[in-house]
Amino acid sequence: MELLHCRSVADVVAAVKSGRRLVPRGGGHCFVDRTSAADVVLDLSGLHTIAVAHDGVATIGAGALLGQVYGELHNVGRALPAGCGPTVGIAGLTLGGGIGLVGRKYGLTCDRLVGAQVVLADGSVVECDADREPDLFWALRGAGGGQFGVVTEFRFKTIAEPMMTRIAADWAAPNPMEIAQAWQVWAPDAPDDLTLNLTVDGAQAVLIGASLLPLEPTRALLAEFTSLAGTAVPFVLHADVPLSEVKASFADATPSETAEMHSEFFDQPLTGELAGRMAFTAMGGAYNRVATDATAFAHRNERFLLESPAAYANGSGHVYPNFPDLTLADGPTAYHGVNLARLRAVKQVYDPDRFFDFPQAV
């Protein structure tokens, strides 16, 4: 398999027109290997420029990585709600959704997308947004990874970079499962300004989070959680930290990429015995104030995302497209739910010969 470095849109067009089966690569962090059936991996890292206009719209090349995005936006006082890993590609993250520490306030990364430039399977270059190629624009926001075309450029409505209170706690907890129970009740309903994520691994409990509120109101909110958990949580809070710095400081808080881990959304607390390593990400807030069919991202009624070695009987059956899992019986339904039929229709229009394809594609 050939690794082809693209430095321009013309390079991407030439690669697509060559007719060889290709897989686009942004940050290269896809949890499953989608390259084995490809002739060419299209490395887009050469397309990484970032420019911010006066109206706050950022034009970002598809090869940019999150660390670079946060850094360059910070330099002009702007930010995007997005994930933590600095080497994660803005492309893969956005095209599958984009969950992060200010998402409960500002939505998914893909919810901030206002336009994109795409090279289609026939080698044509199209601009898509709410008015131009609206079905393609809809599909890219939650189901766009590698299956409708090669995105060369994204346009995002940025936010003013907020100053935040950074939240962390890492301790051997006497009652980790009670903490997990309390978290499931409290964190998904916390005010949008505060996000608190939990990992429990044996007796070890780790909380990471961020709040758009100053120190004292943040402390007061966390006291509610502590009281529910019935234990003293050794929170360490740092106030007045720019979002980009909070993100950089949580660079190591990564999802598990091992084949033994499964992930699923939940719209209610877990039933059954809690066991093993469990990583809970709070949903709710702005994520859920977007209609399920407004974008291709179908998971708009969930309370949290869980990564764990075990499956729980009361899971929603819905799976985050950015945490793909080849063991799923019906991946496309799990990833796209009620939006799958429309996605298949869009696929039929933009890529009827399945030039862009992989196991579990729509």
Ligand SMILES: Cc1cc2nc3c(=O)[nH]c(=O)nc-3n(C[C@H](O)[C@H](O)[C@H](O)COP(=O)(O)OP(=O)(O)OC[C@H]3O[C@@H](n4cnc5c(N)ncnc54)[C@H](O)[C@@H]3O)c2cc1C
């Ligand atoms: C360390 C780490 C931290 C993470 N943290 C978060 C987090 O906080 N929040 C979150 O939501 N997710 C997170 N994730 C998951 C992440 O969103 C996915 O792994 C995502 O797919 C990575 O995108 P990528 O560009 O790096 O990967 P890639 O492997 O390059 O791309 C992923 C998919 O998108 C396709 N693709 C890539 N570029 C394009 C393009 N230009 N046009 C069309 N298709 C394209 C690829 O073909 C592939 O199918 C994290 C992952 C890791 C490894």
